[in-house]
Amino acid sequence: MVQRILLVCGSLQRASANRRALEVVGAHLATIGGVEVDEFDEVAAIPGFNPDVGETAVPAVGSFLERIAAADTVVIAGPEYAGALGGAIKNALDWVVGAGHLSGKPVVVLSAGTTGGVNARFDLIRTLSWQGAHVVGGLGIAGPRTKSDADGRFTDPATLADLRDLAALAATAATLPGEARLELVVQMTAAAGVGTERIAPVPT
Numbered sequence: 432m433v434q435r436i437l438l439v440c441g442s443l444q445r446a447s448a449n450r451r452a453l454e455v456v457g458a459h460l461a462t463i464g465g466v467e468v469d470e471f472d473e474v475a476a477i478p479g480f481n482p483d484v485g486e487t488a489v490p491a492v493g494s495f496l497e498r499i500a501a502a503d504t505v506v507i508a509g510p511e512y513a514g515a516l517g518g519a520i521k522n523a524l525d526w527v528v529g530a531g532h533l534s535g536k537p538v539v540v541l542s543a544g545t546t547g548g549v550n551a552r553f554d555l556i557r558t559l560s561w562q563g564a565h566v567v568g569g570l571g572i573a574g575p576r577t578k579s580d581a582d583g584r585f586t587d588p589a590t591l592a593d594l595r596d597l598a599a600l601a602a603t604a605a606t607l608p609g610e611a612r613l614e615l616v617v618q619m620t621a622a623a624g625v626g627t628e629r630i631a632p633v634p635t
């Protein structure tokens with residue numbers, strides 16, 4: 432069965448380390464048979480969440496929801512600003528709650544930033560878990576500028592290997608047996624201080 436993987440870049444700036452990290456993930460996924468990759472890089476077009484507005488009334492939100500619904504697994508890269516997840520990607524994820532499209536879906540999170548984005552990743556794990564997503568893995572990349580060339584492309588061998596491992600996990604996450612998937616989710620949520628009561632059942 433083909434695995435459809437959606438890559439979501441939560442950074443808006445052009446020279447984004449998180450986008451560069453997703454490029455590595457996407458390039459590796461493209462080498463794996465039976466995987467289709469989609470990329471959502473329109474977070475900047477998503478307005479502030481307003482429960483009074485229907486999701487389908489905003490084209491960028493409608494597109495985000497459709498592409499999440501079509502994906503087997505989602506990879507989200509979010510920047511960390513001032514000790515927390517960047518607001519634009521948190522806002523984009525708030526639009527998904529009502530539709531429930533992330534419920535029971537495997538998600539892999541990463542953050543490239545000065546400290547490795549531990550707060551951004553934990554915020555992602557928390558907000559994704561609260562809407563029923565299964566965060567099965569994550570990666571922090573500290574000091575991304577020291578691990579890349581002048582154009583921001585990652586060159587550090589250890590970082591490239593970590594990103595390839597993350598891609599391999601994303602490619603198989605939706606096909607893991609339920610127990611194996613939940614084991615990963617328990618590890619990720621525990622690290623982020625999210626209670627086990629937030630872990631949604633694996634869809635049958």
Ligand SMILES: Cc1cc2nc3c(=O)[nH]c(=O)nc-3n(C[C@H](O)[C@H](O)[C@H](O)COP(=O)(O)O)c2cc1C
Nearest residue numbers: 442447448449510511512513514544545546547548
């Ligand atoms: C206003 C501002 C606040 C930041 N705060 C943090 C922070 O709290 N922790 C951290 O690790 N990095 C922080 N950074 C560094 C960013 O995480 C880093 O620039 C990262 O590369 C941003 O992601 P991007 O390159 O994908 O846009 C901050 C950067 C800016 C501009």
